[in-house]
Amino acid sequence: MSNYRFIISGGGTGGHIYPAIAIADELKARYPEAEFLFVGARDRMEMEKVPRAGYKIEGLWISGIQRKLTLKNLSFPFKLISSLWKARAIVNRFSPDIAIGTGGFASGPLLQMASRKGIPCVLQEQNSYPGITNKLLAQKARKICVAYDGLERFFPAEKILKTGNPVRQDLLKVGEKKEEAQKFFGLKPDKKVLLVLGGSLGARAINQLVEKQLSLFREHEVQVLWQCGKLYYEEFKKHTDNTVQVHAFINEMDLAYAAADVVISRAGAGSVSELSIVGKPVIFIPSPHVAEDHQTKNARAVADKDAAILIREKDLEEKFEGEFSTLISSEARQNELGANIKKLALPNATKDIVDEIEKHVKTHGRASQTEKKDDASQTGMKGRASQTKQPK
Structure with missing residues (x-):
């Protein structure tokens, strides 16, 4: 199966966007028939950079919490609820095989909703000190690809894979x-x-x-x-x-x-x-x-x-x-x-990250096929049972 559906979220700054695009490019090279959808914050630079790279993107009404007391923080709960609802609708409609997050505001609601649907999630953390979004998503992720040592302070050690950051x-x-x-x-x-x-x-x-x-x-x-x-x-x-x-x-x-x-x-x-x-x-x-x-x-x-x-x-x-x-x-x-x-260079970062993504996509695909067969089997058994119960 090569017509996978990949949903990717990361943005706010180039440090989150360019790794996301590099990962998508590598996946596209391996799976030319795959479908891709990016999810970003609707007023941030990813809404321009991602289409320029040749990918579709949808925007959420989301922003970070200001560290100082400000009126902008009053709107945050409404933005979060709106983004969670829209993220759920996007996940239901697109039905991805895997969700990939590279940090930034929008990846929080998107991966939260994807994980609730049982879709495997992989994170890529660029920094030696993780952002708040990836720290909150760590428990939902199957794997967390990192670029620095010592991130066991923030993430479950068994989920960490040191790959480095994708570069040109x-x-x-x-x-x-x-x-x-x-x-x-x-x-x-x-x-x-x-x-x-x-x-x-x-x-x-x-x-x-x-x-x-x-x-x-x-x-x-x-x-x-x-x-x-x-x-x-x-x-x-x-x-x-x-x-x-x-x-x-x-x-x-x-x-x-x-x-x-x-x-x-x-x-x-x-x-x-x-x-x-x-x-x-x-x-x-x-x-x-x-x-x-x-x-x-x-x-x-x-x-x-x-x-x-x-x-x-x-x-x-x-x-x-x-x-x-x-x-x-x-x-x-x-x-x-x-x-x-x-x-300190890790020049194969993009390849190693995508290798890891492939593992979870294929595992999830096999599990989904098994579930479908089980569902079909259960439906068949119920059908036979109902036929047996019908009076002659």
């Missing part, structure tokens, strides 16, 4: 693209390259840091490839010159990584996984404004293995100049950090 496959051959990358970006081969990443929207603290330290980078004769984010491009594009390239967004990330000698980055789960595969020395500056401060925890998990440098935003003034100068001046230290972070 073009990153696997970054080491072979250095010369191509230098030509593409017009970089000088004899000068070091610093790649600066703050996410697709950008990170104000990182942009302000780079602006302030441009003289330091020139002092070390470093070329700067700076993705400032589309929200900040108009503000920072003035710094473009013969050694600094300011980009709103870089689509050719495989070439950007290939060109880089050192990387400055946020510490979202996707970025950490990509940088592990790329194997370049990195300075993580985690965002302090995310749920449960999970970016700091992600970066700490890597830095504790001497595989990256972690500098918190509040410490940039005190620590950045010294840490950067030491790193850019030491080829040995760059090689050490690059080698250590590459040891």
Whole structure:
């Protein structure tokens, strides 16, 4: 049977959406006749990104609970009830063989209703500190695919499978693209390259840091490839010159990584996984404004293995100049950090996650067929019994 029905929910941020799409792409490659349906929060970025990737999506009226006292929290119970009702209707109508959750608000109601129907559920947790949705769903899940050690603190140990996070496959051959990358970006081969990443929207603290330290980078004769984010491009594009390239967004990330000698980055789960595969020395500056401060925890998990440098935003003034100068001046230290972070890479994550999903889909399929046969058998027995009881 290859015409499986897969229902997938994850969103709110790219860190939840892109793994969900990567999993769907791998499933589609294995089962071209399968049907797919995504479920997201109706006003979040998944409603744009998922259709662009070629998949259908339905939106729920759901959002998270604000951590501060706010009027928005008053609507949460109504949103939750509405989303549970709609999720149940979607599950009943689509009748999936399995439900896959990658975190985010919408995956809560969807997987809750799927599990109630006896549909197997598999979770994928990207971060070293799980989000509240996946923690609440853990008891419902058959398996939880994770990217970090030590998540037994949050999930049942027997359900955990360490797979890593799905990443774009073009990153696997970054080491072979250095010369191509230098030509593409017009970089000088004899000068070091610093790649600066703050996410697709950008990170104000990182942009302000780079602006302030441009003289330091020139002092070390470093070329700067700076993705400032589309929200900040108009503000920072003035710094473009013969050694600094300011980009709103870089689509050719495989070439950007290939060109880089050192990387400055946020510490979202996707970025950490990509940088592990790329194997370049990195300075993580985690965002302090995310749920449960999970970016700091992600970066700490890597830095504790001497595989990256972690500098918190509040410490940039005190620590950045010294840490950067030491790193850019030491080829040995760059090689050490690059080698250590590459040891943490799990390049087969997407394949391993889908292998696990397949097990539960096939088990559920066999169980469903057995139930149908049992039902048919019971119906047949009742029919024969009623015929026996009829008077001659």
